[in-house]
Amino acid sequence: MGxxxxxxxxxxxxxxxxxxxxxxxxxxAMSTPAIGEAGLTGDWRDMKPVIDHSKCIxxxxxxxxxxxxWLYCPEGVIKVSIPVExxxxxxxxxxxxxxxxxxxxxxxxxxxx
Amino acid sequence: xxxVQIMTGNTxxxxxxxxxRVQVVAAYPITPQTSITEMLSQYIESGAxxxxxxxxxxxxxxxxxxxxxxxxxxxxxxxxxxxxxLYMHEQLHWxxxxxxxxxxxxxxxxxxxxxxxxxxxxxxVSQRDTGWLQIYCRDNQEIIDTVIQxxxxxxEIYAPIMVCYDGFVLSHTMMPVDIxxxxxxxxxxxxxxxxxxxxxASPRNINPVLFPGTRRNSEGILCxxxxxxxxxxxxxxxxxxxxxxxxxxxxxxxxxxxxxxPLWRYKTDDAExxxxxxxxxxxxxxxxxxxxxxxxxKAGVVxxxxxxxxxxxxxxxxxxxxxxxxxxxxDISYGYEGALCSDIKAALYGTGINAxxxxxxAGLGGRDVKAREIxxxxxxxxxxxxxxxxxxxxxxxxxxx
Numbered sequence: 001m002g003x004x005x006x007x008x009x010x011x012x013x014x015x016x017x018x019x020x021x022x023x024x025x026x027x028x029a030m031s032t033p034a035i036g037e038a039g040l041t042g043d044w045r046d047m048k049p050v051i052d053h054s055k056c057i058x059x060x061x062x063x064x065x066x067x068x069x070w071l072y073c074p075e076g077v078i079k080v081s082i083p084v085e086x087x088x089x090x091x092x093x094x095x096x097x098x099x100x101x102x103x104x105x106x107x108x109x110x111x112x113x
Numbered sequence: 114x115x116x117v118q119i120m121t122g123n124t125x126x127x128x129x130x131x132x133x134r135v136q137v138v139a140a141y142p143i144t145p146q147t148s149i150t151e152m153l154s155q156y157i158e159s160g161a162x163x164x165x166x167x168x169x170x171x172x173x174x175x176x177x178x179x180x181x182x183x184x185x186x187x188x189x190x191x192x193x194x195x196x197x198x199l200y201m202h203e204q205l206h207w208x209x210x211x212x213x214x215x216x217x218x219x220x221x222x223x224x225x226x227x228x229x230x231x232x233x234x235x236x237x238v239s240q241r242d243t244g245w246l247q248i249y250c251r252d253n254q255e256i257i258d259t260v261i262q263x264x265x266x267x268x269e270i271y272a273p274i275m276v277c278y279d280g281f282v283l284s285h286t287m288m289p290v291d292i293x294x295x296x297x298x299x300x301x302x303x304x305x306x307x308x309x310x311x312x313x314a315s316p317r318n319i320n321p322v323l324f325p326g327t328r329r330n331s332e333g334i335l336c337x338x339x340x341x342x343x344x345x346x347x348x349x350x351x352x353x354x355x356x357x358x359x360x361x362x363x364x365x366x367x368x369x370x371x372x373x374x375p376l377w378r379y380k381t382d383d384a385e386x387x388x389x390x391x392x393x394x395x396x397x398x399x400x401x402x403x404x405x406x407x408x409x410x411k412a413g414v415v416x417x418x419x420x421x422x423x424x425x426x427x428x429x430x431x432x433x434x435x436x437x438x439x440x441x442x443x444d445i446s447y448g449y450e451g452a453l454c455s456d457i458k459a460a461l462y463g464t465g466i467n468a469x470x471x472x473x474x475a476g477l478g479g480r481d482v483k484a485r486e487i488x489x490x491x492x493x494x495x496x497x498x499x500x501x502x503x504x505x506x507x508x509x510x511x512x513x514x
Contacts, residue, residue, distance in 0.1 A: 027271055027308045028212040029342055031318045034331035038324070 036089070045093030047108040053083040055105035069097035069106060115368070117291050122283035125253045125290050126192065126218045126276070127152035129260030131162045132298040133216075136187040139167040139178035143197040144230045145280035146220040150192060172197040176204035176217075183213040184319065186307040188264065192218035194280060195236045199224065202240065205273075209244025209346060211320060212308060214267030214274075216260060217245075221392065221443070222280040223478040231479020232280040233443035234392065238420075238452045240275070244346050246353065247420040249391035250278040251377070253288040255418075258370055261298055265360050268305050270353045272346065277420075279393040279443075281479070293368055301367060350422045357419060375419035375427050380406070384413030386491065387432055390441035391417045391453060394476060398441055400484035405491060412491070417453065428460040432468065437498060439491055441473045441510075450507045469498055475510040486511050 031037045056064035063082045070078040074096060077087040086097075098106040120128070127149045130138070138157065140150040156162035165187075167178045172193050179189035193201065198219055208215050219237045223229035237247060248263065250256045256278050263274040278284065311317060323339040330336050337345070354375070361372030379399045381387065386405065388398040395416035405412035415431045417424070432438055442451040449455065454472040461470075471494045476482040490510050 026337055027345065028210070029320050029323055029337070029339075030309060031321045031336075032331065033316055033318060036331040038321075039328035039330075 040089050042087075042089045042091055045091060046111050047093045047095060048088065048111055049086055049091065049093070049095065049097050049106045050109050051084065051086070052105050052107070055103045056083065057103045057105075066102070068100055068102065072096050072100040115291050115293050115297075117289050119287050120253065120290050121148070121285050121287050122250075122253045122256050122278055123148040123220070123285065124152060125257040126220075126260055126278075127156070128292060129257040130190045130216075131156050132257075132293065132295055133188065133190075133261055133264045133302060134162070134299070135164055135190040137165045137167065137179065137182035137189045138191065139169050139175045139182075139189070140191045140193065141169055141172045141175050141197060143172070143194045143222075145222060145232075145284045146192045146194040146197070146218065148284075149218060149220070153190070172200040173204055176201045176208060176215075179215045179217075180204060180208050180211060180213055183208075183215050184211065184307065184309075185311055186305065188268075188305045189213075189215050190217070191215070192220065194220045195222035195224055195230075198236045198240060202243070205240055205243035205245060207320075208273045210342065212271040212346070212349075214264065214271055214305065216263045216267055216274050216276065218256075218260065219275050219277045220280045220284045221277055229478040230280075232282050232393075233477045233479070234277065234279070235444045235477070237275060237277045238442075238444040241421060241452065244272065244350070246272060246274040246350065246422065248274065248276050249418060249420055250276065250283065251392060251396045251416055251418075253283060253286075253290045254370070256283065257290055257292065258364065258368070258372060261293065261302065262357075262360050262364055262372060264305075265302050266353065266357055268302075269356055269360075270349045271308050272349050272353070277392065282393040291368070291370075297367055301364070354419075354422055354424075357422075372418075375417070375424035376431055377416040377418055378431065379414040379416070381413035381415060381431065384411050384434075385436040386410055386412040386439070386495065387415055387435040387437075388412060388439045388441060388487070388491065389415040389417060389432075389453075389457065391420060392443075394441050394443055394482060397482055397484055398487055401487035401491065404484060404488040408488075408492070410492070410495070420453070420456075423456055423460065425460045428457055429464040429466055432457075432461065433464075433466055435468045437495060438468050438470045439473055439494070440470065441475055441487065443474075443476045445474050445477070454507070472507040473510050474507060474512075477512075480511055482511065 057066040059066040065082050077090045079085040095108045098108050138153050157166045169175045175191050179191050182189040221234045223233045224235045259276050267274045327338045358373045365371040398414045402412040440454040442453045446452045450472045
């Protein structure tokens with residue numbers, strides 16, 4: 001896209017209009033609603049959450065996961081699994097999970113480098 | 114066959130939009146633009162124009178409707194003046210940044226405070242840097258021809274165009290206008306094809322937040338960042354000059370009226386003194402040039418039709434043989450000088466053209482500009498040049514100081 005095909009190669013007098021000969025799929029800013037569309041936003045992080053699963057509160061079938069971290073995570077990067085996992089490709093390191101965890105199982109530690 | 118009718122500038126603009134078969138019209142009434150949209154609403158109601166007329170509560174919404182319509186592939190038209198244009202300011206950037214070929218008539222009017230409904234060009238000149246192309250018309254024939262060509266240009270480069278003409282001086286003054294045949298316009302102007310086809314099958318976010326850097330999207334394709342999008346818009350406007358010339362030449366072949374140049378000239382071949390300006394003040398200057406010639410001063414006029422993209426090469430070429438240049442304009446960049454004057458000076462930089470350049474500010478808020486006064490001001494400045502008085506100053510014509 002990026003040029004009106006109706007004009008392609010049209011002759012105007014002795015001149016051929018080839019104004020937009022460069023193909024441009026991104027003439028205006030667009031994105032698709034898909035995971036990772038904005039890139040790996042985990043690289044915004046300067047502190048990362050580290051979970052001590054031994055402190056997790058058993059809630060479902062007495063297995064260690066209350067899922068409050070999953071509930072509060074504004075980025076939706078915490079997986080409902082046992083034990084819970086955080087997708088570090090997209091976790092921005094906001095620390096809300098650590099703040100909300102009633103068992104203090106999550107601590108924020110500095111990213112190295 | 115074309116037909117000549119006597120009409121106002123606003124009728125010419127409305128007729129042009131009808132000939133271009135615009136599909137969506139959204140506008141809000143403001144003097145002196147209102148009669149354009151009144152006419153368009155009549156065309157639509159009578160069925161003479163198959164289009165959607167969207168009534169809105171403000172100019173900001175009017176342009177927003179046009180942006181939405183243009184995004185989904187409709188040819189959109191709006192028109193406004195003065196405070197209406199300024200109320201659109203945010204959406205002017207949005208239309209250009211979205212690369213939408215909207216055409217808008219700006220019927221030039223002074224800006225408050227204090228209130229004025231009368232003509233000057235402060236409104237559109239103050240919106241110079243919004244990414245729109247700006248074309249200034251000198252008479253009603255140019256209004257109809259420019260609107261038609263504007264859709265052709267805009268839909269090729271994917272950038273919006275503001276067709277500017279002086280309020281009342283042109284908008285409400287009747288002149289003979291040669292109306293191009295509807296079929297001729299139809300063949301000149303193919304249907305609008307949006308740059309992005311939106312469909313439910315492949316959903317898109319339009320204009321998402323772009324971060325300072327470039328990014329790889331979910332498919333791993335490297336996408337432009339904000340700065341690249343800005344560069345593309347600038348590049349499109351810079352490269353549009355050739356297209357404007359080619360479209361102007363094509364229009365000439367169809368109608369006999371030549372729009373292949375960004376400037377127009379009047380008695381410039383042997384001219385030693387050149388007057389330059391945009392719109393009706395340049396037209397008025399042709400009468401002043403004739404008066405000056407009667408008095409033995411070889412004067413000519415260079416009218417600036419295309420203001421953005423600025424004719425950076427055509428300007429030095431047009432002014433190269435002048436002994437003195439007078440830039441007449443109906444706007445002021447407060448604290449400096451007229452905006453056109455600054456732009457012309459910038460275009461002359463490094464070309465070796467060092468003719469004295471005088472800036473005349475005239476006709477603000479509809480103050481009458483008589484050809485006699487222009488000629489007199491030119492004569493006074495030329496006499497000062499001989500007496501080696503300071504040059505390159507801004508002179509306000511017909512203003513009590």
